[in-house]
Amino acid sequence: MTPAVEAKGVTRVLPGTVPVTLVRDIDVAIMPGEFVAITGPSGSGKSSLLYLLGLLDQPSEGRILVHGEDTSGLRGDALAALRLVRIGFVFQFHFLLPEFSALDNVLVPIRKLGRWSDEEARARAVRLLTEVGLADQLKKRPDQMSGGQRQRVAIARSMANDPDIILADEPTGSLDQKNGQIVFETFARLATEYRKSVITVTHDPHLAEQTHRVIRLVDGRIVDDGMTAPPPLDEAALPAPPGV
Amino acid sequence: MNLALDIALTHLLSRKRQTLVSVLGVAMGVGFFIAITALMQGFQEDFVRRVIDNSPHITMKDEYRDPPRQPVEVAYAGAAIQLRGVKPKTEIRGIRRAGQIMEALQAWQGLTVSQVLQGQGFLRYGSKERSSTITGIEPDRERLVTRLDKDIVAGSIDALKTAANGIILGKGLARRLAVEMNDTITVTSPIGVIMKMKVVGLSHTGVIAFDETSAYVLLKKNQVLQGKTNIVNQVRMRTDDVNTARAIAAKVEARFDYRTESWDEANEGVFGVFVIQNMIMYSVTGAILIVACFGIFNIISTVIFEKTRDIAILKSMGFAEGDIRAIFLLEGLALGVIGAGLGCALGLGLTYLLSVVRFQAVGLVEIQKFILKWSIWHYAIASSIAMGSAMAAAYIPSRRASKVNPVEIVRGAA
Numbered sequence: 001m002t003p004a005v006e007a008k009g010v011t012r013v014l015p016g017t018v019p020v021t022l023v024r025d026i027d028v029a030i031m032p033g034e035f036v037a038i039t040g041p042s043g044s045g046k047s048s049l050l051y052l053l054g055l056l057d058q059p060s061e062g063r064i065l066v067h068g069e070d071t072s073g074l075r076g077d078a079l080a081a082l083r084l085v086r087i088g089f090v091f092q093f094h095f096l097l098p099e100f101s102a103l104d105n106v107l108v109p110i111r112k113l114g115r116w117s118d119e120e121a122r123a124r125a126v127r128l129l130t131e132v133g134l135a136d137q138l139k140k141r142p143d144q145m146s147g148g149q150r151q152r153v154a155i156a157r158s159m160a161n162d163p164d165i166i167l168a169d170e171p172t173g174s175l176d177q178k179n180g181q182i183v184f185e186t187f188a189r190l191a192t193e194y195r196k197s198v199i200t201v202t203h204d205p206h207l208a209e210q211t212h213r214v215i216r217l218v219d220g221r222i223v224d225d226g227m228t229a230p231p232p233l234d235e236a237a238l239p240a241p242p243g244v
Numbered sequence: 245m246n247l248a249l250d251i252a253l254t255h256l257l258s259r260k261r262q263t264l265v266s267v268l269g270v271a272m273g274v275g276f277f278i279a280i281t282a283l284m285q286g287f288q289e290d291f292v293r294r295v296i297d298n299s300p301h302i303t304m305k306d307e308y309r310d311p312p313r314q315p316v317e318v319a320y321a322g323a324a325i326q327l328r329g330v331k332p333k334t335e336i337r338g339i340r341r342a343g344q345i346m347e348a349l350q351a352w353q354g355l356t357v358s359q360v361l362q363g364q365g366f367l368r369y370g371s372k373e374r375s376s377t378i379t380g381i382e383p384d385r386e387r388l389v390t391r392l393d394k395d396i397v398a399g400s401i402d403a404l405k406t407a408a409n410g411i412i413l414g415k416g417l418a419r420r421l422a423v424e425m426n427d428t429i430t431v432t433s434p435i436g437v438i439m440k441m442k443v444v445g446l447s448h449t450g451v452i453a454f455d456e457t458s459a460y461v462l463l464k465k466n467q468v469l470q471g472k473t474n475i476v477n478q479v480r481m482r483t484d485d486v487n488t489a490r491a492i493a494a495k496v497e498a499r500f501d502y503r504t505e506s507w508d509e510a511n512e513g514v515f516g517v518f519v520i521q522n523m524i525m526y527s528v529t530g531a532i533l534i535v536a537c538f539g540i541f542n543i544i545s546t547v548i549f550e551k552t553r554d555i556a557i558l559k560s561m562g563f564a565e566g567d568i569r570a571i572f573l574l575e576g577l578a579l580g581v582i583g584a585g586l587g588c589a590l591g592l593g594l595t596y597l598l599s600v601v602r603f604q605a606v607g608l609v610e611i612q613k614f615i616l617k618w619s620i621w622h623y624a625i626a627s628s629i630a631m632g633s634a635m636a637a638a639y640i641p642s643r644r645a646s647k648v649n650p651v652e653i654v655r656g657a658a
Contacts, residue, residue, distance in 0.1 A: 047655065056560055057651045077564040084562025091654055095557040099254045109561045111247040157561075169654070 002068045003029035004164050004197035005053050010062035012048055022048035023220040026062070032164065035191035035198045037208035040217035046201040047169050049217065053199060054087050054167040055079045067164065084113055088158030088166045092173040094150035096142040102129060102153045103138040109160040128156040132186055148179030155186055159196075166190060168200040172207060184210055248567060251558075252574035255547045262543045267583045269536030270630050274587020277529040277626040279594035284525050286617035288518050291451075295511055297391045298449045300480030301489040302355070304496060304504045306339045338475035345479055345500055352499075353492055356482040358385035361463055363470040363477075366432040367413075369421045376417060376459045378431070380466025380476075389482045392447060392460065398425050399445030404462050412445035416456035431459075433469040441465075450611075533629060537637035540579050544572055545641045555645055556653035565646035572645050576638020580631035587630060588623045 006029040014020040023045040030036055030053070038046045051057040052064060055071055063072045066086055071079065096105045106125040110116060116124060129138060132152040142150050151171060158166050168187065172180030184207050190196040191212070200211070208214050216224035256263045314327055339345065339359075346357045358381070365378040383401045387393035393401045397415060404410045411431065413423065423429055423443055431439045441461065449455055467473050481496075483489050489506035497504035508515065548555070555568055598614045 051651050051654075054560070056654075077566070080559065080562050080564040080567075082562075083560065087562075089557075089560045091557070093553075095553055095654075097251070097254075097554055097557075099258045108247065108251075108558075112562060112567070161562075 001031060003065070004032045004034075004067060005030050005199075006065040006068075007049070007053060007059075008063045008065065010049075010052055010059040010064065012045075012052060012057065013060045021220055023052065023217070026052075026222060028215060028222065028225065030165070030197045030199055032197055033191055033195035034213060035188055035211045036200070036213045036215060037211040038199065038201045038215045038217060039203065039205070039208050040223075044217040045220035046217055048220075050167050050169050050199065050201050054089060054165070055083055056089075084109065085161055086163050086165055088160070088163040090151070090154050090158045090166065090168040090171045092170040094142065094147075094154040096150055096153055096157070098142050101139050101141055102134060102145065102149075102156075105142075105153055106157045106160050109157060113161045115161070125156075125160065128159050129153065131159075132156045133182075146179075147175050148182060151175060151179065151183055152186065155183065159190070164197060166196050166198045168198070170201050170203065172202065172204065180204070180207065248570045249574050249578075252571050252578055255551065255571075256543075256575055256578060259543065259547065262546065263579065266536070266539040266543045266579050267586060269539040270533070270580060270583025270634060271586035271590055273529060273533035273536045274584050274626040274630045275590030275594055276532055277629070278588065278591025278622045279598060280525050280529060281622045281626075282591075282595045282616045282618060283598060283614055284521060285619070285622075286615040288521075289617055290615040291514070294449060294451050295514075296486050296507055298395065298451060298454055299507055299510065300358070300389050301483045301486055301507050302481040302493045302496065302504060303510065304339065304345070304479040304481070304500065304502045306337050306477040307503045308501060309497070309503045336472070336475065338472060338477050339479055339502060342476045342479055349479070349481060349496065353481075353496070354484075355492070356388045358382060358389040358480045359463070359476040360386070360478045360480060361466045361470060361472060361476050363466060363472075364434055365459065365469065367417070367421060367459065368430040368432070369423045369427065372421045372423075374417060374420050375457075376413075377457050378433075378459045378461060378466055378469065380463035380469075381460055382463050386460075386480075389480045391449070395447045395449050396445050397448045399443075401445065401460075403444035404460070407442055407444045409439055409441040409465065410444035410461065411441040412447055412460040413443055414455040414458040415446050415448040416452060417459065418443065418446050420456065431461075431469065433471070435471045437469050437471060439465070439469060530629075533633050536583065536630075537633045540576055540634050540637040541641065543579070544575055544638050547575065548572060548641050548645045551645075552648060552653055555648045556650035559648065559650040560654070568648070569642045569646040572642030573635060573638050576634045576642070577631060579638075580634025583634065584627035584630040588627060591623065591626065 007026045010026040011024045012022040014022060026049060038049060040046050048057065052059055055064065055066070059072075063070050065071065066082060071082065074082065097108065100108070103122070103125050106128055107121060110121045110125060126135070126138065129135060132155055134149060134152055134156070137145060137149060142153070145153070151174075155171075166187070171183050171187075175183065187198045187200060188210060191198045202208050213225070213227050215222055311332070314330065316327070317325055342359050346359060349355050349357050361380040363378055365376050367374050367376050381392070381404075383404050387401060396412065399412065401412065404412065411429070413421070418424070421429065425443055425446065428440050428442050431441050447455070447458065447460070461469070463476070467475060481492075483492060486507065490508060493504045493506040493509065558568060595616055595618070599616050602613050604612060
């Protein structure tokens with residue numbers, strides 16, 4: 001099976017008078033349906049690896065492959081187009097557009113892709129928000145919602161264009177334990193039920209244990225990569241992804 | 245609605261006060277541009293119309309553009325010749341064979357022509373004295389070439405033919421001399437000929453320079469006054485199309501050698517002032533628009549500064565640099581469009597207000613109200629400049645926005 005996203009010999013060095021190596025010699029492949037946690041101490045390169053896998057950053061050496069396609073030759077617009085279709089991001093802070101309602105926030109990437117009609121796009125956004133338990137919060141703006149609700153809107157938005165890969169950078173960092181648990185359960189469901197490759201950076205060992213696989217980084221290198229749970233279910237037995 | 249436009253408008257609406265100030269800045273620039281352009285162009289076109297109506301389209305004068313060449317210069321063209329102490333030959337000024345020239349012009353260019361003798365005179369009525377330009381005319385020909393016939397507000401041009409020594413005065417000149425119709429004034433020419441003349445008409449063109457200095461008598465009378473029997477010093481022409489006057493004047497001069505000026509060449513000095521006037525007007529209104537553009541630059545820069553995180557997240561979602569640039573360019577364009585729309589309404593209102601103002605002013609011309617030029621082009625040009633400037637003002641910050649590195653922003657927020 002082709003990995004959803006794969007790093008081959010990836011090194012990222014920030015240039016400058018004193019070059020800083022963020023990650024080095026990373027070889028990792030994330031399969032469809034895998035729920036992976038990246039852990040490690042602060043400054044170990046967790047987020048850097050996530051941004052490289054999500055095509056937000058470019059490796060100094062090595063290659064990133066998305067569904068087997070080498071992205072090293074792609075630039076600007078082509079990478080943006082790939083992110084729009086294949087990748088969904090969730091950050092520690094929700095980063096919702098503050099003037100837009102929950103529904104409109106989810107509609108932004110859908111409208112940008114332009115794959116669906118206005119009615120279909122709206123119905124899809126409503127379904128996604130319903131999936132994350134926010135059916136009654138559609139018209140609310142971010143400042144009218146709790147932290148957990150905002151983060152769930154961000155998750156719904158990351159799912160808007162039905163991406164194969166969802167990348168989350170400490171998505172529970174600004175949430176209490178209860179809301180953090182809800183967010184992780186949502187991710188787990190996306191991976192196991194909808195075969196999304198979910199990669200999340202977390203400091204919380206308790207939450208990391210709930211994933212299928214934990215990759216531990218120290219000083220930009222992978223020092224441990226182990227399974228914590230059974231591999232994902234057979235593809236044929238899975239339901240259709242939400243909103244499709 | 246287009247997504248980029250939706251985001252752009254949302255940004256602007258979330259900063260209502262700043263947006264309003266920027267829009268009002270553009271609107272004022274556009275509004276003043278329209279009103280001032282209507283005013284200036286209206287005045288200038290009215291002045292040109294008056295000049296065209298009151299003067300012949302082309303005037304041949306009894307002088308040459310370049311002094312005649314000396315025989316030695318003709319004989320040794322190209323040689324290094326220096327002549328010292330050459331004095332102009334004393335000769336009687338005037339256009340020779342004027343009758344033949346007029347016939348030739350009528351046959352050759354199909355022009356309507358008249359001949360006049362123009363000279364200076366001193367007009368006296370009681371204790372009042374004024375110098376004047378006295379034009380000797382042939383009434384039947386003159387009425388075909390200039391508007392004098394139509395500008396007569398008392399008496400008639402034909403009265404020159406019936407009165408023994410009739411004179412038509414510009415209304416301003418008559419007022420300064422304190423004369424009225426049928427009064428008799430004394431006219432003294434530069435060579436000392438004195439004539440008693442009866443005022444048989446008053447003309448009023450509205451151009452002060454004409455009305456306060458012009459006097460008209462029969463051609464024969466002026467020839468006597470100026471001591472130039474059977475001499476004319478101007479052949480005046482009228483064309484069917486005023487715009488061809490300059491080209492025809494050049495042809496006429498090339499053929500007959502006499503200096504021949506079209507109406508626009510004769511008034512080049514005034515038109516030069518108009519060019520300066522226009523430059524000042526466009527500079528002032530342009531400055532208003534530039535200030536407005538700084539407002540637009542400011543609001544968009546502020547939005548970008550405040551929305552850096554949003555830009556980062558949009559890029560992480562798959563917005564390309566062009567998409568981000570489009571959002572902020574649309575913000576500039578929206579400010580430009582709304583400002584231009586309001587500015588057009590403001591310009592319309594200001595122009596209307598100017599049109600209803602009444603006053604009595606005497607300057608270059610006599611006017612009782614502002615003469616305004618209503619033209620859709622003023623609105624189109626002002627709006628285009630406003631929108632173009634707004635886009636230009638938005639371009640630099642939008643370019644900066646498109647270069648935002650989402651990784652740096654997201655890291656900074658963590």
